[in-house]
Amino acid sequence: MSSDQSDMVPGSGALPEQITSGFPEAGPPRFDSIDAVRSGLARVDYLADDGISGVVYLADRLAKPVLVEGPAGTGKTELAKSVARLTNSRLIRLQCYEGLDESKALYEWNYKKQLLRIQADSGQSWQELEEDIFSEEFLLTRPLLEAIKSTEPVVLLIDEVDRVELETEALLLEILSEYQVSIPELGTVRAQQIPLVFLTSNNTRELSEALKRRCLFLHIDYPQLERERAIIETRVPGISQALADQVARIVRSIRSLDLKKAPSVSETLDWARTLVVLGVESIDAEQAKDTLHILLKYRSDIDRASKELAGLDTTG
Amino acid sequence: MLDLLTGFVGELRAAGIPVSLSEHLDAAETLRHVPLEDRESIKYTLGATLVKSSTHWPAYETAFEIYFSLRGPGYAIDGEDERLDETSTEDDPSNQPGQGGRQGKGKGGGGGEGMTPEELADMLYKALLGANNSMIQAVARQAVSRYGGMEAGRPVGGTYYLYRTLRNLDLDKVMERLIDQARQATSAENDEAGHAGPDVTLTPLEERLLRDEYQSRIDKLRKEIESEIRRRLVADRGSEALARSIRKPLPEDIDVMHATRDELVALRRSLAPLSRKLAVRLARKRRHGRKGPLDFRSTVRHSLSTGGVPVDPKFRYPRPSKPEIIVIADISGSVASFARFTLHLVHAISSQFSKVRSFVFIDGIDEVTSFFEGVDDPSEAVHRINTEADVVWVDGHSDYGHALTVFWEKWGEEITPRTSVLLLGDARNNYHSSGSWVVKEIRSRARHVYWLNPEPRAYWDSGDSIVGEYANYCDEVVECRTLRQLETFVGELA
Numbered sequence: 070m071s072s073d074q075s076d077m078v079p080g081s082g083a084l085p086e087q088i089t090s091g092f093p094e095a096g097p098p099r100f101d102s103i104d105a106v107r108s109g110l111a112r113v114d115y116l117a118d119d120g121i122s123g124v125v126y127l128a129d130r131l132a133k134p135v136l137v138e139g140p141a142g143t144g145k146t147e148l149a150k151s152v153a154r155l156t157n158s159r160l161i162r163l164q165c166y167e168g169l170d171e172s173k174a175l176y177e178w179n180y181k182k183q184l185l186r187i188q189a190d191s192g193q194s195w196q197e198l199e200e201d202i203f204s205e206e207f208l209l210t211r212p213l214l215e216a217i218k219s220t221e222p223v224v225l226l227i228d229e230v231d232r233v234e235l236e237t238e239a240l241l242l243e244i245l246s247e248y249q250v251s252i253p254e255l256g257t258v259r260a261q262q263i264p265l266v267f268l269t270s271n272n273t274r275e276l277s278e279a280l281k282r283r284c285l286f287l288h289i290d291y292p293q294l295e296r297e298r299a300i301i302e303t304r305v306p307g308i309s310q311a312l313a314d315q316v317a318r319i320v321r322s323i324r325s326l327d328l329k330k331a332p333s334v335s336e337t338l339d340w341a342r343t344l345v346v347l348g349v350e351s352i353d354a355e356q357a358k359d360t361l362h363i364l365l366k367y368r369s370d371i372d373r374a375s376k377e378l379a380g381l382d383t384t385g
Numbered sequence: 386m387l388d389l390l391t392g393f394v395g396e397l398r399a400a401g402i403p404v405s406l407s408e409h410l411d412a413a414e415t416l417r418h419v420p421l422e423d424r425e426s427i428k429y430t431l432g433a434t435l436v437k438s439s440t441h442w443p444a445y446e447t448a449f450e451i452y453f454s455l456r457g458p459g460y461a462i463d464g465e466d467e468r469l470d471e472t473s474t475e476d477d478p479s480n481q482p483g484q485g486g487r488q489g490k491g492k493g494g495g496g497g498e499g500m501t502p503e504e505l506a507d508m509l510y511k512a513l514l515g516a517n518n519s520m521i522q523a524v525a526r527q528a529v530s531r532y533g534g535m536e537a538g539r540p541v542g543g544t545y546y547l548y549r550t551l552r553n554l555d556l557d558k559v560m561e562r563l564i565d566q567a568r569q570a571t572s573a574e575n576d577e578a579g580h581a582g583p584d585v586t587l588t589p590l591e592e593r594l595l596r597d598e599y600q601s602r603i604d605k606l607r608k609e610i611e612s613e614i615r616r617r618l619v620a621d622r623g624s625e626a627l628a629r630s631i632r633k634p635l636p637e638d639i640d641v642m643h644a645t646r647d648e649l650v651a652l653r654r655s656l657a658p659l660s661r662k663l664a665v666r667l668a669r670k671r672r673h674g675r676k677g678p679l680d681f682r683s684t685v686r687h688s689l690s691t692g693g694v695p696v697d698p699k700f701r702y703p704r705p706s707k708p709e710i711i712v713i714a715d716i717s718g719s720v721a722s723f724a725r726f727t728l729h730l731v732h733a734i735s736s737q738f739s740k741v742r743s744f745v746f747i748d749g750i751d752e753v754t755s756f757f758e759g760v761d762d763p764s765e766a767v768h769r770i771n772t773e774a775d776v777v778w779v780d781g782h783s784d785y786g787h788a789l790t791v792f793w794e795k796w797g798e799e800i801t802p803r804t805s806v807l808l809l810g811d812a813r814n815n816y817h818s819s820g821s822w823v824v825k826e827i828r829s830r831a832r833h834v835y836w837l838n839p840e841p842r843a844y845w846d847s848g849d850s851i852v853g854e855y856a857n858y859c860d861e862v863v864e865c866r867t868l869r870q871l872e873t874f875v876g877e878l879a
Contacts, residue, residue, distance in 0.1 A: 102420075103419070103423070103426050119426060119428075119429050120432075123419070123426045123429040123430045123433070124429060124430060126418075126430075127419065127434075130418040131411065131415070133411070135433075136437075138439060181692070184691065273662060274662050275438075278403075278405075281437040281438075282405055282408060282437070285411075285433040285434055286433050286434075286436060286438075290439075294601070318594045318597070319590075319594060321597060321601075322593055322594055352590075353590065354590040357590065378590050378593060
């Protein structure tokens with residue numbers, strides 16, 4: 070293929086500024102201040118603490134991806150969704166799994182269509198044909214390329230990045246630091262706008278230094294009592310303040326036990342919803358025991374928690 | 386500011402947190418975007434650029450407190466005559482601001498040295514009862530200046546002052562008093578409501594919740610006291626000197642043999658995720674390690690979607706052999722915790738081996754494999770080892786010679802060429818006979834023999850340590866003092 074194509078930006082024609090600058094122009098900042106992030110997120114029903122809102126603000130200003138880590142069910146994925154809603158952006162999601170590769174994450178040539186094109190011989194020379202079948206028409210875009218090519222604002226969510234193999238992580242590096250994708254046959258595709266990127270990890274393995282270095286790191290832990298109570302009140306319609314308070318406090322007590330799997334925020338919300346549906350006004354030991362299986366997913370944990378919370382109930 | 390940041394980054398590196406140059410640049414960039422007077426935001430955003438692992442966060446927090454302690458509003462260091470309305474800017478307005486705060490102000494501002502211990506105790510009690518943040522802060526300051534007995538220029542760490550302060554506050558008693566008070570309150574309510582019954586008190590559930598609530602407030606107080614002490618130490622000695630003296634190793638770098646009780650707790654906590662990560666990594670390695678021979682059938686099947694052109698060749702997965710592991714661990718006092726960690730780790734990844742058998746000894750030897758069978762949680766089994774295994778033969782001092790001899794007589798037959806044998810211990814044999822011929826015999830039969838020694842290499846073969854004698858017959862003797870070293874070794878084994 071001819072060399073003058075190597076820096077072409079597909080879709081929009083060649084834009085010389087982008088080629089020379091090497092880094093996409095940063096758009097206007099999405100957020101004015103850290104407090105604006107926090108109140109904005111609260112508007113879309115996501116209650117952020119200092120850490121979360123600070124890092125989201127910084128991610129926008131520094132144009133850096135955010136690596137979100139923490140126990141399951143503490144709102145990592147939800148954060149990305151909420152930010153997308155807040156900034157009115159399209160959310161593009163790449164769910165990672167073992168065996169994820171280039172053709173599923175970045176792009177793939179549409180072999181079948183290429184074969185058809187070759188077979189439908191139109192009397193072209195091989196040169197022309199080759200240029201033709203390696204053009205954009207035959208390119209299947211996958212989430213990462215899609216996020217780069219999009220002209221409207223985008224939030225890119227790379228979910229559970231710890232599930233891919235160490236080698237596959239390298240795929241992400243180019244897009245995370247330069248916001249570009251190199252396709253050997255076509256040239257380099259640069260971002261039209263800088264997407265906000267969130268990577269989530271459940272910490273089942275250590276991510277590579279190269280990846281971590283390119284990201285801002287945010288650890289989301291189980292929320293403090295006050296925040297959890299507020300989350301319950303926003304997310305569970307029709308719950309009374311007293312019940313929300315009680316739920317949050319019981320959950321905190323359970324988390325302080327030595328369990329295999331501590332209850333997550335989403336499980337707490339499920340539990341609160343159940344209690345509302347059951348018409349419970351205030352939890353006593355018996356009711357707590359009967360509904361514990363919503364909070365805890367291991368037999369031994371349930372036994373342990375019910376013993377700690379209610380089993381000693383001799384006076385009741 | 387940049388100088389300060391550079392010093393801060395240097396301190397983080399010294400504490401063992403890897404900070405690269407590009408991360409340092411990011412941090413500097415951060416300071417341009419985040420308002421400097423917002424201390425909390427600075428803390429979190431700087432953290433996001435510099436710290437890339439949640440286990441490093443506590444170390445980061447400590448360093449941050451030291452380096453940026455004097456620079457927030459309301460952090461005046463003038464001890465006695467500080468004004469509480471400064472601190473109350475940080476008070477959460479939703480937390481009962483009125484009465485408690487004013488009371489605290491009156492006493493804290495006016496009192497100082499003139500306050501009796503009873504008054505202070507009373508104030509502490511009220512602060513905890515009302516969950517009033519500014520009051521808790523005030524109490525922390527008073528308590529430190531009163532009980533800490535801090536002297537300028539004394540080269541002791543903060544823990545000493547912390548201990549002194551906490552001992553005088555006697556938080557356990559305060560806790561009891563709070564609970565008692567809550568009990569009385571409920572029974573009083575019940576009396577009013579007409580449920581006249583002498584034994585109507587809190588249900589255990591309520592009591593438990595209350596206890597946790599007060600506990601969290603007390604923890605908050607403790608944190609306040611700690612940071613107050615740190616603030617004063619910084620004022621006294623300067624950031625760098627203090628950072629040096631209170632720097633703690635990261636959990637994975639703690640020397641297992643000399644860990645304090647707190648450190649052991651931290652170790653145990655980091656062991657579970659560590660073994661999980663190791664297991665995941667090894668399982669992946671096995672599945673994706675090498676490509677096997679071409680799978681012709683699968684390749685043809687997949688070529689159907691490309692019109693019979695085999696675009697995407699498929700390969701069979703190789704099935705590598707899994708080693709058998711025999712662990713022989715010394716669990717006498719000096720190396721007990723190390724042996725426990727190793728057993729825990731080996732069993733946590735036992736799915737990576739075709740068989741794991743464990744033996745523990747002091748001067749007698751006993752098999753403990755059955756303890757690990759059918760148990761989800763290796764730590765439970767490890768606990769049972771301590772209580773149930775029959776490992777004392779004569780006097781309960783390590784006797785490697787006897788233990789190894791008995792092992793050879795009873796179980797030596799079961800070592801096969803597929804077995805890897807791990808010996809754990811410091812080889813401090815109390816001048817008994819070494820029994821090293823057993824190791825030689827094991828070596829001739831097994832695939833590998835490794836010796837893991839939790840002592841620093843410099844101490845080997847000093848005093849009654851005879852690890853050198855065993856080393857002659859081992860494939861390798863590995864120094865294994867920290868979790869990091871242990872993880873590396875076990876990872877290579879599988």
